[in-house]
Amino acid sequence: DTEVTQTPKHLVMGMTNKKSLKCEQHMGHRAMYWYKQKAKKPPELMFVYSYEKLSINESVPSRFSPECPNSSLLNLHLHALQPEDSALYLCASSQVSGGSQETQYFGPGTRLLVL
Protein backbone atom coordinates (compact mmCIF):
# COMPACT_ATOMS: atom_id res chain seq x y z
CA ASP A 1 0.00 0.00 0.00
CA THR A 2 1.52 3.28 -1.11
CA GLU A 3 -1.43 5.52 -0.45
CA VAL A 4 -1.29 9.07 0.77
CA THR A 5 -4.67 10.70 1.29
CA GLN A 6 -5.47 14.39 1.30
CA THR A 7 -8.57 16.33 2.24
CA PRO A 8 -10.31 18.32 1.03
CA LYS A 9 -9.97 17.66 -2.68
CA HIS A 10 -11.00 21.22 -3.53
CA LEU A 11 -11.06 24.37 -1.42
CA VAL A 12 -12.21 27.88 -2.17
CA MET A 13 -11.40 30.52 0.42
CA GLY A 14 -11.42 34.25 0.80
CA MET A 15 -8.35 36.22 1.75
CA THR A 16 -9.53 36.61 5.35
CA ASN A 17 -10.46 32.99 5.93
CA LYS A 18 -8.64 30.39 7.99
CA LYS A 19 -8.64 26.86 6.66
CA SER A 20 -6.58 23.68 7.00
CA LEU A 21 -5.39 21.04 4.60
CA LYS A 22 -4.96 17.52 5.89
CA CYS A 23 -2.72 14.67 4.81
CA GLU A 24 -2.53 11.12 6.09
CA GLN A 25 -0.35 8.09 5.39
CA HIS A 26 -0.24 4.66 7.01
CA MET A 27 2.93 3.32 5.44
CA GLY A 28 5.02 3.91 8.55
CA HIS A 29 6.92 6.66 6.78
CA ARG A 30 8.77 9.08 9.03
CA ALA A 31 9.18 11.89 6.54
CA MET A 32 6.31 13.97 5.21
CA TYR A 33 6.35 16.88 2.79
CA TRP A 34 4.23 19.74 1.55
CA TYR A 35 4.65 20.88 -2.03
CA LYS A 36 2.94 23.60 -4.03
CA GLN A 37 2.36 23.12 -7.72
CA LYS A 38 1.25 25.70 -10.26
CA ALA A 39 -0.03 24.72 -13.69
CA LYS A 40 2.65 23.48 -16.08
CA LYS A 41 5.34 23.79 -13.39
CA PRO A 42 7.13 21.18 -11.29
CA PRO A 43 6.20 20.73 -7.63
CA GLU A 44 7.92 23.26 -5.35
CA LEU A 45 8.98 22.06 -1.94
CA MET A 46 7.51 24.03 0.96
CA PHE A 47 8.14 22.03 4.15
CA VAL A 48 9.71 18.79 5.28
CA TYR A 49 8.90 16.99 8.51
CA SER A 50 11.27 14.32 9.70
CA TYR A 51 10.23 12.22 12.70
CA GLU A 52 7.44 14.74 13.37
CA LYS A 53 9.84 17.66 13.57
CA LEU A 54 10.07 20.43 11.02
CA SER A 55 13.41 19.98 9.30
CA ILE A 56 13.08 22.16 6.22
CA ASN A 57 11.13 25.36 5.62
CA GLU A 58 11.83 26.66 2.12
CA SER A 59 11.32 30.31 3.09
CA VAL A 60 7.56 29.90 2.96
CA PRO A 61 5.48 32.95 4.08
CA SER A 62 4.06 32.72 7.59
CA ARG A 63 0.52 32.67 6.24
CA PHE A 64 1.26 28.95 5.69
CA SER A 65 1.72 27.09 8.97
CA PRO A 66 2.50 23.36 8.96
CA GLU A 67 1.76 20.99 11.79
CA CYS A 68 2.60 17.32 12.32
CA PRO A 69 0.39 15.97 15.15
CA ASN A 70 1.78 12.45 14.81
CA SER A 71 3.78 10.29 12.45
CA SER A 72 0.78 9.60 10.20
CA LEU A 73 -0.74 13.07 9.93
CA LEU A 74 0.36 16.33 8.43
CA ASN A 75 -1.65 19.52 8.36
CA LEU A 76 -1.17 22.81 6.58
CA HIS A 77 -2.96 25.74 8.21
CA LEU A 78 -3.83 28.62 5.92
CA HIS A 79 -4.56 32.17 6.98
CA ALA A 80 -4.82 35.45 5.09
CA LEU A 81 -3.79 33.93 1.79
CA GLN A 82 -3.36 35.88 -1.42
CA PRO A 83 -4.88 35.05 -4.82
CA GLU A 84 -1.40 34.10 -6.07
CA ASP A 85 -1.42 31.27 -3.50
CA SER A 86 -4.01 29.48 -5.61
CA ALA A 87 -2.40 26.21 -6.65
CA LEU A 88 -2.44 22.45 -6.20
CA TYR A 89 -1.06 21.58 -2.76
CA LEU A 90 0.55 18.20 -2.63
CA CYS A 91 1.49 16.09 0.35
CA ALA A 92 4.11 13.37 0.03
CA SER A 93 5.79 10.89 2.32
CA SER A 94 8.91 8.74 2.29
CA GLN A 95 10.47 6.29 4.70
CA VAL A 96 12.96 8.87 5.90
CA SER A 97 14.08 12.28 4.74
CA GLY A 98 17.25 12.48 2.69
CA GLY A 99 17.89 8.75 2.90
CA SER A 100 19.58 6.71 0.21
CA GLN A 101 17.29 5.95 -2.72
CA GLU A 102 14.22 7.37 -1.07
CA THR A 103 11.02 7.35 -3.08
CA GLN A 104 8.42 9.97 -2.26
CA TYR A 105 4.78 8.96 -2.62
CA PHE A 106 2.32 11.72 -3.34
CA GLY A 107 -1.26 12.26 -2.40
CA PRO A 108 -3.88 13.41 -4.92
CA GLY A 109 -3.55 17.02 -3.86
CA THR A 110 -5.88 19.77 -2.74
CA ARG A 111 -6.86 22.25 -5.43
CA LEU A 112 -6.94 25.63 -3.65
CA LEU A 113 -8.54 28.76 -5.04
CA VAL A 114 -8.11 32.01 -3.13
CA LEU A 115 -10.57 34.74 -4.05
Place this chain on the structure above:
Amino acid sequence: DQQVKQNSPSLSVQEGRISILNCDYTNSMFDYFLWYKKYPAEGPTFLISISSIKDKNEDGRFTVFLNKSAKHLSLHIVPSQPGDSAVYFCAASETGNQFYFGTGTSLTVIP
Protein backbone atom coordinates in the same frame (compact mmCIF):
# COMPACT_ATOMS: atom_id res chain seq x y z
CA ASP B 1 19.09 27.24 -10.81
CA GLN B 2 17.34 24.33 -12.53
CA GLN B 3 19.39 21.25 -11.70
CA VAL B 4 17.05 18.89 -13.53
CA LYS B 5 15.77 19.80 -16.98
CA GLN B 6 13.29 18.35 -19.39
CA ASN B 7 13.82 20.25 -22.59
CA SER B 8 10.79 18.94 -24.43
CA PRO B 9 7.61 20.40 -22.97
CA SER B 10 5.46 18.12 -25.10
CA LEU B 11 5.60 14.94 -27.15
CA SER B 12 3.04 13.22 -29.39
CA VAL B 13 3.30 9.55 -30.31
CA GLN B 14 1.10 7.11 -32.17
CA GLU B 15 -0.46 4.32 -30.17
CA GLY B 16 1.71 1.21 -30.26
CA ARG B 17 4.91 3.11 -30.99
CA ILE B 18 7.72 3.93 -28.58
CA SER B 19 7.64 7.07 -26.44
CA ILE B 20 11.01 8.42 -25.35
CA LEU B 21 11.09 11.11 -22.70
CA ASN B 22 14.38 12.78 -21.87
CA CYS B 23 15.84 14.41 -18.81
CA ASP B 24 19.18 16.11 -18.19
CA TYR B 25 20.78 17.04 -14.90
CA THR B 26 23.75 19.07 -13.80
CA ASN B 27 24.61 17.77 -10.34
CA SER B 28 27.01 14.82 -10.57
CA MET B 29 26.28 13.98 -6.94
CA PHE B 30 22.73 12.84 -7.72
CA ASP B 31 22.53 9.14 -6.93
CA TYR B 32 18.88 8.29 -7.42
CA PHE B 33 16.54 9.15 -10.25
CA LEU B 34 12.80 8.72 -10.56
CA TRP B 35 10.02 9.21 -13.06
CA TYR B 36 6.56 10.31 -12.02
CA LYS B 37 3.41 10.42 -14.10
CA LYS B 38 0.81 13.08 -13.43
CA TYR B 39 -2.75 13.45 -14.66
CA PRO B 40 -4.37 16.91 -14.49
CA ALA B 41 -5.51 17.93 -10.99
CA GLU B 42 -4.01 14.78 -9.46
CA GLY B 43 -0.83 14.13 -7.53
CA PRO B 44 2.23 12.64 -9.24
CA THR B 45 2.30 8.86 -9.28
CA PHE B 46 5.62 7.10 -8.89
CA LEU B 47 6.45 5.15 -12.03
CA ILE B 48 9.98 3.82 -12.01
CA SER B 49 13.38 4.64 -10.53
CA ILE B 50 17.03 3.91 -11.05
CA SER B 51 20.07 4.04 -8.83
CA SER B 52 23.24 5.69 -10.09
CA ILE B 53 25.04 2.33 -9.91
CA LYS B 54 22.85 1.00 -12.72
CA ASP B 55 22.37 2.07 -16.30
CA LYS B 56 19.03 0.45 -16.98
CA ASN B 57 15.93 -0.54 -15.08
CA GLU B 58 12.90 -2.16 -16.62
CA ASP B 59 9.35 -2.58 -15.35
CA GLY B 60 6.87 -3.93 -17.86
CA ARG B 61 6.40 -1.41 -20.65
CA PHE B 62 8.61 1.15 -18.90
CA THR B 63 12.39 1.25 -19.07
CA VAL B 64 14.62 3.94 -17.64
CA PHE B 65 18.14 4.43 -19.00
CA LEU B 66 20.85 6.36 -17.20
CA ASN B 67 23.95 7.77 -18.87
CA LYS B 68 26.04 9.20 -16.06
CA SER B 69 28.80 10.53 -18.24
CA ALA B 70 26.28 12.57 -20.20
CA LYS B 71 24.19 13.35 -17.10
CA HIS B 72 21.17 12.16 -19.01
CA LEU B 73 18.32 9.82 -18.34
CA SER B 74 15.45 8.72 -20.48
CA LEU B 75 12.17 6.91 -20.05
CA HIS B 76 11.05 4.54 -22.78
CA ILE B 77 7.44 3.44 -22.97
CA VAL B 78 6.73 0.65 -25.42
CA PRO B 79 4.17 0.06 -26.70
CA SER B 80 2.58 3.43 -25.94
CA GLN B 81 -1.10 3.40 -25.02
CA PRO B 82 -3.65 6.24 -24.92
CA GLY B 83 -3.83 5.87 -21.12
CA ASP B 84 -0.18 6.87 -20.98
CA SER B 85 -1.16 10.41 -21.98
CA ALA B 86 -0.09 12.52 -19.00
CA VAL B 87 2.67 14.83 -17.83
CA TYR B 88 5.87 13.02 -16.93
CA PHE B 89 8.29 14.50 -14.41
CA CYS B 90 11.78 13.24 -13.82
CA ALA B 91 13.27 13.78 -10.39
CA ALA B 92 16.72 13.38 -8.93
CA SER B 93 18.07 13.23 -5.43
CA GLU B 94 21.36 13.06 -3.63
CA THR B 95 21.54 11.08 -0.38
CA GLY B 96 21.02 13.54 2.44
CA ASN B 97 19.26 16.07 0.27
CA GLN B 98 15.87 16.63 -1.21
CA PHE B 99 14.30 15.95 -4.57
CA TYR B 100 14.76 18.13 -7.57
CA PHE B 101 12.03 17.90 -10.20
CA GLY B 102 12.25 18.58 -13.89
CA THR B 103 9.75 20.88 -15.57
CA GLY B 104 7.73 18.04 -17.06
CA THR B 105 6.94 16.68 -20.51
CA SER B 106 3.35 16.37 -21.63
CA LEU B 107 2.91 13.10 -23.52
CA THR B 108 -0.02 12.60 -25.86
CA VAL B 109 -0.56 9.13 -27.28
CA ILE B 110 -2.73 9.32 -30.36
CA PRO B 111 -5.08 6.38 -30.91
